[in-house]
Every structure is written in C-alpha cells, then in structure tokens.
Amino acid sequence: MATEVKVPTLGESVTEATVGEFLKQPGDAVAADEPIMSLETDKVAVEAPSPVAGVIESFKVEVGETVEVGAVIAVIAEGAAPAATNGEQAGRAEQQREEGNEKREDGGNASSDDGSVTMSPAVRRAVIEHGVDPTTIKGSGKDGRLTKEDVVAAAKAKGSDGSASTSAPAPAAAPAPSAKGERREERVKMTRMRQTIAKRLKGAQEEAALLTTFNDCDMTAVIEARNAYKDMFAKKHGIKLGFMSFFAKAAALALKDVPAVNAQIDGDEIVYHDYVDLSVAVSAPNGLVVPVVRSIDQMSFAEIELAIADYGKRAKEGSLKMEDMAGGTFTISNGGVFGSLMSTPIINPPQSAVLGLHRIEDRPVAVNGEVVIRPMMYLALSYDHRIIDGREAVTALKIMKEAIEDPMRMLIDL
Template sequence: MSTEVRVPTLGESVTEATVATWFKQPGDAVAVDEMLCELETDKVTVEVPSPVAGTLSEIVAAEGETVGVDALLAQIAEGDAAPAPAAKKEEPKAEAAPAPAAAAKDVEDAPSAKKLMAENNLTDVQGTGKDGRVMKEDVLNALSGAAAPAPAAAPRAPVAADQAAREERVKMTRLRQTIAKRLKDSQNTAAMLTTYNEVDMTEVMALRNEYKDLFLKKHGVKLGFMSFFTKACIHALNEVPEVNAEIDGTDVVYKNYVNMGIAAGTPTGLVVPVINDADQMSFAAIEKAIAEKGAKARDGKLSMAEMQGGTFTISNGGVYGSLMSSPILNPPQSGILGMHKIQDRPMAINGEVVIRPMMYLALSYDHRIVDGKGAVTFLVRVKEALEDPRRLLMDL
C-alpha cells in the first residue's frame, strides 16, 4: 500500500514553499513521525514528518522546487514494499506541470483586496500575488495612482573574467527575499521618520545587579534589560496610543492591548517573534517569553503564529555593538524602538562632569498617523521610566 506525503498547511497568508532539504532518499526506511524533508516558507522553516512507517519509494518534489499547499511531495510504500523504479521518478513532475496553468484559470483574490475593491468601485486591478492573485497592497497602489509596476532593476554591470572566477553566486533564501521586500515596501508606503534621545542606564543597571541573583533563584530565568525596556514601552504606549495603532485604508485602528515584537537575529535572517498581551505580564513572565522565543528563533523552530499579530517592535542593535541606527518599521505597525550599545560617556550632572553608562534610543514612526509631539513624548516617557524605574510601579 502506498501513502502520499503532501505539503502541510503553512499558515495564514502563506500559499507556497520551497523544498529546502530531503533527509531521506528513495529506498530509505522511515518510521512514523520521522522527518522526511524541510520546507522553507517566506517566514519560517517547516519540517514534514512521515505519516506512516515504511519505505520512501518516490520523491516527487526535488530540492529547490516551489510547491503549494497540499502539493504531493513523495510516496511511501508501507511495510516492506520495494521502492519504485528510479525511471518513474520524473513521471509525476511531467504530469503535474500543467497544474499551475490550470489553477490560474480560477484565482481567488485576497478577501481584504476584494473588500477594498468593492468599497472603491474598482474592477480592474493588476494582481502581483501568485497566479495573478490581487492582494490588498495592489488595491492600495491602484488607489494611490501607483499601480504601474516599478521599473526593472538596472542590469548588473559586466564583470571582468578574472574577477568573475573569484565570485560566488548564491540564490537568496525565501526568508531573505521576504525580508528585502517587506522592508522596501515599508519605506515606500509609510511616511517614516526617526527621532532620537538618550537614556542614563545607571538606575536600571543598579537595580538589575541588586536583584539578578534573587530573580534567577525565584523565577529560573535571568533578569535582563529587555523586560525593563518592554515595560517602559508599554508604559509609554498607554500615553501615546497612536504609536500602538495601524492604518487600514482611511481608518486608524487603535489596539487596546500590546503584542510586543522582539526582533531577533538568526543565521538565516532577522525574525520578529511576538509576545502576546505583554501589557498583562510581569517582569518574570516577559523574561521567560523572550528567552523561550529567542531560543526557538535561533533553532528555526518558530511557528507562523508566533510571528504574527505584533502591535509594536523593539530591536536591539546594541548586542552587535551598534551605537546609533534608524530602525525600519515592521509593517503594518506604526512604531519601532531601536536600542543600542551602552557606553560610558562624560555627562554634566548638577554642574559636574561625571561618567555615566549611556544608551542612544531611536524611535522610527509612521508620520501619517504619529505626529512629532507624540513621538517625542513616547521617547521621553521611555527615558523617564528607565532612569527612574520606580515610575513603572506607580504608573507615572
């Protein structure tokens, strides 16, 4: 008996993936739930387990191929069945080749796109999604008069033969392509602006040093700076709610909760796991969530759900030594806080020059929804809360 192995559901808004690695080859024995292959989507890596025990008889989708949800990946002969002849490996691909064309005849536009088209009496919008699917961004571009496709990138300048031999060309991963597209879309869409301030980390560092051992002993997790920054941002978002909002067409959607995105660097690129309802969590719960999701990010184990629904983001470039930078918005969010390296600097305090551990803060925001006053107020509230952490306890 032969069992089909198909592409699992990949998550909201994800319709295709690339076959990254096959861990088994035709003829190999497999056990139930043993990993057969790894799929790479726009956001996460998905492992595909074997549904049955038997022998991998046929690989239908080879490494590097793009596959849709529920597409056939392989065949498994249950029990001790012999693998299919190698000559037949290519037959399913040849039969499946016309499928994309057939699917293109009946393409379902994105629901959000159809709603916008109906509201604005649009009937002819050029889709940029798979098989010409109209996405929400396509409708917004049409409404803003920017529906025309962007000019093609200039061709790469010719490279001398002796230089070309020393170059290496590697195809971008789907994650890297998505990062590139989303960040550029963010620049093209939002009226992005950055405001800066600096914070004296003396009090936070002293508080952390005083309680870190007791904190670890009681809660089983280290007390870091991220929980202080998360709490300070939540405090500031309560006063400046537009930084925790997003634009949807001509509406502003205010979020009466805080799902905090914590940007994390991984070997394959930047991901932003989300801590849901961070405004309802204690310091210990926040530190545990950050540690857990950070470990998942490094191991490539984050699920799609764990990276969706964020309302605000914190990015810590300081761990890499960055002294100052302008973070790019994580759409559709309207604000992102950039943390940086803590560095001793001479400061004028009460008429005297003293050395203090200082950090530059940067808030990038969407000026379409957040005014300069709100952005500056937000950063000042974060600064005040970090320089006197007791304010967090008293909600001042």
C-alpha cells in the same frame, strides 16, 4: 503499500512554500511523524513529516522548487527498511540515494579541488551558528559529506576543551592553497523568507512617511537593579533578568500614554489598540524574524523574559510557527547585541513605530554641573509620520527614557 507525503497546511493565507532541504534520502527508514524535508514559507521554515513508518521510496520535488499546499512531495513504502543482506533491495536503495543527491543543486557538501567545502543549507547554517571551521571536521555522511550532527559535535568538542576536536584523523593530503590574488564569487538563490523581508522593508520605505527621533539613556539605575536582584530572580523564576523586560515595560508605559504610537492605519481609518502586542526582533538562520509577545502590558518581568527566551531559542532551531508572528502592535529591535552604536530601524508594517536599542558604553555626561562617566545607550524611535506627529513620537521616547533611568516609574505607573 505506498503512501504519498503531501505539503501540510502552512498557516492562514499561506498557499505555497519552497523546498528548503531534504532531511532524509531515498532508501532511508523513517518513523511516523518524522520530518523528511524542510519547507520555507514567507515567514518561517516548517518541516514536512512522514504520515507513516516505512522507507522513503522517492522524492517528487527538488530543492528550491515552489510547491503548493496539498502537492505530493514524496512517496513512502510502508513497512520495515530492507535488510542489508538483500542485495537487490539494498542496491536499488543506493541507486535512489544517488539519484536524490544528483537532483539537489545544493544538497550535499564535499571538498572541491581548491580546498573549499560545498555545504547543504542546514550544514551551512550550523557552521555559521557554532563558528567552526568546516575544513577541520571529518564528515560522517556519504562520501565523507558533513552533516549537521558533525558540526554540532565538533562545536561541543571545541567548547569542552577550548580547541577543535583531535579525535578525527587528519586528512590524507592537505588541500592545495588558492592562487595568490584569486577572486571568487558565490551565487546563492535568496530564500523565500529573505525575499519577503526585502519586499516588506522596501514597501515600508515607499509607503510610510518614515522619520526617526533619537535620545540617549543613562542605564545606571537599571544596571544596579539588575545586579542587585538577578540571582534571586533567576532562583525564583528560572530565567535570567535581562534588559529587554525593562524596555518592554517602559514601552508599554509610553504606548498607554501616547496611543498613536501603538496604532496603525487601515484604509482611511486609524485603529487604536488598548493592549500592547510586542514584536521582538530576533535573529534566525534565514534572517530576522519578529515573533509576538501578546498583551505584554499585562505581563510580569519574569513572564516577559521567559517568553522572549523561548522565542529566541525556537528561532535558532527554526521551530517558530506562523501564528507566533501574526499581529503585533509595536516592535523592539536590539542591535546593541551586535555592537551597534546607533541606527534608524524600519517599521514592521502595518505597525507605525519601532524602538531601536543599541550598545551600552561608558561616556562622559554632565550631572548636576559635574562631568561624570555613566553607562549610556542611544535610543531610536522610527515612526510613520502619517499617523504619529513629532510631538507624540518625542514624548513617547522621553517616557521610555525616563522609565529606564528611574525604574520606580514602571511600578507606580508614571
């Protein structure tokens, strides 16, 4: 008996997705609810599971194809996988695998004549995330193709002994070196998420009256507090005490005092919020995503750190859901983790402001008439001047600065 696999419900107002990659091949056995392919929406990548246990008979779509909710994307033959001794069934499965591979424009990964490696999207993301050299890894897939598991295993082996794994046999012959001065290009179709990011950011620039105000912040007090309590904090709450929870609390304090920075425009009305739903920009394989920590003004430091850590982990795994990124009244983006000294972040519509954090570096500053070296960070608040006046933006950023420089303010609501 054959069962059709259909595109699952993707989320409110989301009606279509793009086929990202096949996680299985025709002829492979699958369990009920086991993912067989990934689908990319405007915001997240979701997995399409098999509704029954059986064998993949065929795929009805190709990588890169746009599919609507409810469309048939695969057919599953219910029952056990064909026995390896059954020549006719095994041969048919092998033929289906070959046909499935041919349909995938960027589906596999293999070494080309010039020594380069063509990788599937999942493998390419894993290579970038783990920082390994794909040409040094022996693939376990068909025809020696790399799989995501091969990359993860190589990364673990490298991390355990400080070098690449030596268990894999060396290639029979070294690839021919590229000609000196040879120039290459690679043309890759933008993912649906990247296209949406591009449209939203460009739309924010065209619609909002963007302006950025800057300040610098002495991180001494926060660093001292963190060093003093980080061990007890981790022991009690099971999570490290980071800087983000301090800035989240400081932002909540400022947004309560300057509500326009936490508001948004809806038609000819301004919507003010008496709560703070914080969008935290985190890096995902397909681009930047902004999951929302809700009612952060009511949360403890530990609750904030746990929520942000969970979102960061799920972003890397590609397991964020549509509802995780819905809403949000204010955004914090931390470019400092990548070494940024200063930037002008773009607001996340329909929000009206975003706080940009940057790297901490020792700089000479004047304190009580003396030049001293302090750990300083530049802060940037980009805002929509249609709704937020300069005085309000500067005041809000100043409150955040003062709260970080004197964390006691956050405890006594000053």
